[in-house]
Amino acid sequence: GAGVSQSPSNKVTEKGKDVELRCDPISGHTALYWYRQRLGQGLEFLIYFQGNSAPDKSGLPSDRFSAERTGESVSTLTIQRTQQEDSAVYLCASSPDRESYGYTFGSGTRLTVV
């Protein structure tokens, strides 16, 4: 598509439930990133995918967080047993390759855990 698409745009869930967030990168972009942004704060790196290489999961805050990507297409970020501190905007970005800093971000998924 023309840009990075994320769904849902908003998600309200009860504490303890699992949620799945989806990211459709720009076609042909081999690199895909997930970031988390808490209210009024900067972006926090979560995970990075590059082609068929093993993902860099070093930013995932706990083992409740996981992400998958099929080839160079869609990625899903899953948060299990959500907690209130997971409330944030989850942003996905893609770029043509790992050395390209012209990232294109999606509009994010606003997650609210109640």
Place this chain on the structure above:
Amino acid sequence: LAKTTQPISMDSYEGQEVNITCSHNNIATNDYITWYQQFPSQGPRFIIQGYKTKVTNEVASLFIPADRKSSTLSLPRVSLSDTAVYYCLGTGGLDYKLSFGAGTTVTVRA
């Protein structure tokens, strides 16, 4: 990654030039300076990148002095729609983990 420091907020009026200075004293030789803009409820948007001297595009200009310890993003003749958060990042080599701080909130008033 280079650590960057920038003002928390800046206020301006329509038609004025806004200059945001970012400090990056420990920038590495192969680091670039990259600026992103973020509007409410949107992801950040790449606006400009430079290594040294001056870079200009349709959105902004970026001035980087010879010592590269700081840089200035210049937004000419701002409008209300330029109200956003602006992030300065040091980006280099194969380090893809962009480090976004709190950024500078620019508020443009009529």
